[in-house]
Amino acid sequence: MSESTQLVICEYCDSVYERQALDRHQRAHCQRCGALLDRHPWLGVDQLLALSATAGILLAFVCFYPILRIYTRDQSGSATLLEAVLALFDGSIGLIGVTAAFGVILVPAAQIGLLIWLLAFARKQRHAPGFQPCMRLLEVLRPWSMLEVFLLGALVAVVKLTGRIDTAPAAGLFALAALSLLMVGVAGRDIRMLWDQLS
């Protein structure tokens, strides 16, 4: 087993390479198809854990604190991430609410939970209970997190309303921006290093 962890297979064209030690900012690309094979991890276990915990707090924040506010002469309104998702559960189109809930709440929450679980044990050089299924689930979840799109959606919504209603960004919008950035770093490929570090 130790022998074949020294090999990298390109997932796009099935070419086999010997794993090279990479320095900071170095990347290995496939000669045949140009795909990214490997890169130096951005973050270590401790940093990943700290940022995952931060992401968890931010996710809770954007779920319950307004992202945008609107003002009219006699009324004002606001929307949180949770409210925006719940608004899509309306009657006949409820299915889209399920999809949206998965993309911006359930998948990120599951990713953060799994990361904290795996990393907390990894700090003590131990495999978390259910290590293998948790690692596999993280790979399955990765393409389905849609927070960045929601962020762009919030900006589009502001522009759509300007001119008709006074709109202002609220604290949640900045938390959402920070969260989308964090998730790019935290939920990426870096966690795969646990396979090598803990064996």
Added chain:
Amino acid sequence: MTPPFAEQLNLRLCHRCKYASPMDNGPSHCARCMAPLHYRKPGAITRAWALTLAALVLYVPANTLPIMRTSALHRDSTTTILGSVVELWQQGAWDIALIIFIASVGVPVTKFLALGYLLVTVQWRSTRSRKERTQLYRLLELIGYWSMLDVFVAGLLTALVQFGPLGGIEPRPGILYFGLVVVLTMMATLSFDPRLIWDTGKANE
């Protein structure tokens, strides 16, 4: 020097943990993460075709049905996706109109064309421009969910603009079909196996 293919070294890539699994005793599961091993993703072409065609069918109601209804005291209007793009353009917000157009029309149409092209060329066992086709596949992965934009805009506007009996904004069925198109094309992309592009003409390399 061209690198060898996994098959030639009797190895198989685990899709879950990216482990290079030696196939000496023909294990059916990855030794490291216990995920099932496959030579290629099972039924890749059939599944990708089925999901792409299903998405193409749903793309029709996604564009023809209204996605949002805006009601106010004296005005009540429904808009389709293209309608909202035109409206924004006429109001002078051409930049936002362009973003929505790219996310809602450009991205799905690109996905349909690219998936169709990749599937057809793999079935014809084409050996031309394999590197470029692999790059096209990576582009498909990258643009995956960006068409969800309109869905989230609709959700936010609905939650934001609730004026009770006086009016407000409501989502309409177009948005449901739109979301389904996104999910189906993402599933089609994930079920396609880019290694099929390289399975042709290995012998004469």
